[in-house]
Amino acid sequence: MTAAAKQARRAWIPEVRAAVETAGLSAAVEAADLAVILHEDAVRPLRAVLEGWQGSAHDGVREVLLIVGPEGGISPREVTKLCDKGAVTALLGHHVLRSSTAGPAAVVLASDILGRWATGP
Numbered sequence: 687m688t689a690a691a692k693q694a695r696r697a698w699i700p701e702v703r704a705a706v707e708t709a710g711l712s713a714a715v716e717a718a719d720l721a722v723i724l725h726e727d728a729v730r731p732l733r734a735v736l737e738g739w740q741g742s743a744h745d746g747v748r749e750v751l752l753i754v755g756p757e758g759g760i761s762p763r764e765v766t767k768l769c770d771k772g773a774v775t776a777l778l779g780h781h782v783l784r785s786s787t788a789g790p791a792a793v794v795l796a797s798d799i800l801g802r803w804a805t806g807p
Contacts, residue, residue, distance in 0.1 A: 708764050708767060708768075711753070711768065712767060712768060712771045715751060715753075715773045716771050716772060717749070718749045718750065718751035719748045719750065720749070720750045720751065720774075721751040721753065721768070721773040722735055722736075722751070722752055722753065722774055722776045722792075723753045723755075723765060723768055723773050723775045723776070724752065724753065724754050724755075724775075724776060724777075724778045724792055725755070725759075725760065725765060725775045725777070726759070726777070727775070728776050729775075729777070731778075732776040732777065732778050732792060732795055732796070733795065733799060734776075735774060735776040736795075736796055736799045740799065740800060750796060750800070751773075752789065752792045752796065753768065753773065754788045754789045755785065756785055757784065757785055778791060778792055779791075
């Protein structure tokens with residue numbers, strides 16, 4: 687991870703957390719500035735959710751938590767529990783992606799929208 691971060695000229699090394707059950711994920715949702723569940727039944731696209739959030743005032747470090755369910759999807763009970771803790775649902779696209787692809791695709795989109803890849807003014 688350290689070598690990859692250096693090669694990509696990252697200012698910091700991304701944190702990779704251990705896998706958690708729903709209770710642990712609920713705590714992470716409460717702690718995040720924005721928690722988004724990528725879900726095929728969502729109405730708002732991820733782009734709209736991130737642009738709306740970016741447009742509101744934020745102070746300090748901002749943490750965006752992108753939640754991708756396992757193959758077969760996140761259960762409706764889990765979605766409800768996480769939304770009760772502050773998460774929102776968002777649609778990544780009209781095509782359902784495998785979980786191994788959905789996470790990286792969402793990170794790429796979020797990085798662009800949030801200006802992580804901005805090259806100039």
